[in-house]
Amino acid sequence: MISFRNLCVSYGRQNEKRVALNDVSIDIPTGSVAAVIGPSGCGKSTLLKAAAGLIEHDSGSALIDEKPVNPHEQVIGFMPQSYGLMPWKTVRDNIMMAVKIKKRMSSVKREDVDALVQKLGIENLLSLYPAELSGGQQQRVALARVFLLRPDVLLMDEPFSSLDAITREDMQEIFLSLWQDCHVTTIMVTHFVEEAILLGQKIIVLSKSPGRVIAEIDNSLFGNRNAHESEEYMRLAERLHELVRKGRDA
Amino acid sequence: MKGIDKLLGVVALIALWWLLSAIVSRPLLPSPLKVAQNISSIFFQSIFVHMTHSLFRILLSLVLAIIVGLPLGVMMGYFPHAERVLAPIVYLAYPVPKIALLPIVMLALGVGDASKIVILFLIVFFQIVIAVRDAIHAIPDETFYPLLSLGASFCDIFVNVLWPASLPKFFTSLRVAMATAISVLFFTETFGTIHGMGYFIMDAWLRVSYVEMYSGIVVLSAMGLALFMMIDVIEHRACRWQYVK
Ligand SMILES: Nc1ncnc2c1ncn2[C@@H]1O[C@H](COP(=O)(O)OP(=O)(O)OP(=O)(O)O)[C@@H](O)[C@H]1O
Ligand SMILES: [Mg+2]
Numbered sequence: 001m002i003s004f005r006n007l008c009v010s011y012g013r014q015n016e017k018r019v020a021l022n023d024v025s026i027d028i029p030t031g032s033v034a035a036v037i038g039p040s041g042c043g044k045s046t047l048l049k050a051a052a053g054l055i056e057h058d059s060g061s062a063l064i065d066e067k068p069v070n071p072h073e074q075v076i077g078f079m080p081q082s083y084g085l086m087p088w089k090t091v092r093d094n095i096m097m098a099v100k101i102k103k104r105m106s107s108v109k110r111e112d113v114d115a116l117v118q119k120l121g122i123e124n125l126l127s128l129y130p131a132e133l134s135g136g137q138q139q140r141v142a143l144a145r146v147f148l149l150r151p152d153v154l155l156m157d158e159p160f161s162s163l164d165a166i167t168r169e170d171m172q173e174i175f176l177s178l179w180q181d182c183h184v185t186t187i188m189v190t191h192f193v194e195e196a197i198l199l200g201q202k203i204i205v206l207s208k209s210p211g212r213v214i215a216e217i218d219n220s221l222f223g224n225r226n227a228h229e230s231e232e233y234m235r236l237a238e239r240l241h242e243l244v245r246k247g248r249d250a
Numbered sequence: 251m252k253g254i255d256k257l258l259g260v261v262a263l264i265a266l267w268w269l270l271s272a273i274v275s276r277p278l279l280p281s282p283l284k285v286a287q288n289i290s291s292i293f294f295q296s297i298f299v300h301m302t303h304s305l306f307r308i309l310l311s312l313v314l315a316i317i318v319g320l321p322l323g324v325m326m327g328y329f330p331h332a333e334r335v336l337a338p339i340v341y342l343a344y345p346v347p348k349i350a351l352l353p354i355v356m357l358a359l360g361v362g363d364a365s366k367i368v369i370l371f372l373i374v375f376f377q378i379v380i381a382v383r384d385a386i387h388a389i390p391d392e393t394f395y396p397l398l399s400l401g402a403s404f405c406d407i408f409v410n411v412l413w414p415a416s417l418p419k420f421f422t423s424l425r426v427a428m429a430t431a432i433s434v435l436f437f438t439e440t441f442g443t444i445h446g447m448g449y450f451i452m453d454a455w456l457r458v459s460y461v462e463m464y465s466g467i468v469v470l471s472a473m474g475l476a477l478f479m480m481i482d483v484i485e486h487r488a489c490r491w492q493y494v495k
Contacts, residue, residue, distance in 0.1 A: 052398075078396060080392050081392075084395060086414070087491055088417075097396075097410060101397065101401075101406050128494070
């Protein structure tokens with residue numbers, strides 16, 4: 001379980017602090033996906049960085065299985081907004097980097113790597129560098145890296161936002177199918193209402209900066225690509241749009 | 251530059267020299283053919299010894315500057331504390347023309363190899379420290395996130411980010427420093443030694459042996475070019491990711 005308890009985070013020095021997250025409390029049960037949605041600059045990336053132990057918080061806590069987040073002890077799969085691939089590493093080395101650093105090389109079987117790479121359709125790109133890949137291909141490599149790691153928690157920052165619509169749908173499918181295999185506890189940040197409904201079992205809406213939780217919605221349409229036409233989908237999408245708009249203008 | 255372009259450049263330079271020497275037509279500017287003949291006849295008898303001395307001095311100072319400068323640049327770039335302590339020193343020492351320190355260094359270490367190597371070292375060292383530090387400063391925070399979220403050690407961060415990210419600027423600084431270092435090498439070899447390309451060239455000049463003097467200049471230039479090409483080749487190997495397209 002990932003839990004935020006009254007989490008407050010701010011940037012800047014003492015005298016000119018800018019609050020980015022204000023009293024955020026969320027629980028994401030083990031083995032589920034939560035989608036976080038909110039206006040630009042509301043603190044979505046900040047929330048993930050706090051969950052990954054990358055930034056200090058002023059008060060409150062970020063916990064993984066009731067223990068304070070600690071990248072040295074827990075295995076955290078973090079996918080930053082910009083994919084986080086190392087430009088100087090080949091695709092293969094980028095994929096293996098995470099398991100190497102976590103000293104999990106011995107538990108990774110060749111067949112696992114091959115199967116994963118095949119599933120993501122990047123088996124022919126392994127010796128290329130990130131600069132030689134399209135955005136969608138880089139995204140696949142980043143997915144391969146975190147899923148090979150088999151992390152305790154998975155944190156994804158707008159993973160599919162910069163892709164074109166068709167590629168995004170493909171990537172969402174791939175993500176769903178990878179996730180179904182391991183059910184890793186996941187927070188996925190997005191700014192698309194449609195994506196939140198497809199990929200979030202729980203949808204969390206943040207207000208504009210400083211971010212607060214303004215709604216937490218359990219979503220029964222998770223993983224259902226064919227729900228688009230249904231009454232329920234329309235109502236939920238309408239409600240989310242409303243909430244995001246309200247959070248933005250509040 | 252492709253190999254063929256470099257070759258064309260050399261050919262053009264020699265053609266120009268030839269043309270000028272034909273126009274001037276005085277011992278002051280012998281033709282490239284004469285110089286080439288001279289080089290081939292005296293290279294192993296005399297020039298070679300001088301060349302190895304010069305090469306030894308420059309390579310040793312280069313290696314020392316890398317061994318000391320690279321870790322220092324990394325520390326200054328990555329650890330704010332190290333930066334705070336060392337930056338003022340580096341900032342003040344960097345613009346001092348190192349060649350102006352030569353008298354002091356010679357008083358301390360004598361006129362032999364040690365003082366020459368120390369001066370060359372200082373020239374290359376500061377370039378490396380500054381280039382590596384700036385390269386590391388320029389790495390965006392996000393680049394470290396995937397590693398930090400894995401609880402990576404400093405060693406992991408060095409191997410996976412700091413080292414590869416600073417290599418391109420490191421090589422550029424080496425190239426820049428090398429040009430200065432070769433000029434200074436020449437200068438320091440004009441006294442306190444009877445070995446080195448600087449000595450060879452000035453000695454030929456004093457003996458009014460222009461053909462030998464030009465032979466020395468050509469060999470020294472070729473040496474510089476070879477060092478440059480060596481850096482290029484190593485860079486292409488080490489930073490292959492920079493050259494993909
Ligand atoms: N490194 C930083 N230094 C200072 N302020 C920052 C920093 N990073 C973010 N902020 C501020 O914190 C607030 C939240 O930023 P954050 O990046 O978390 O927003 P976001 O919801 O991810 O936005 P987007 O949807 O555009 O990615 C913003 O107002 C931003 O200006
Ligand atoms: Mg963001």
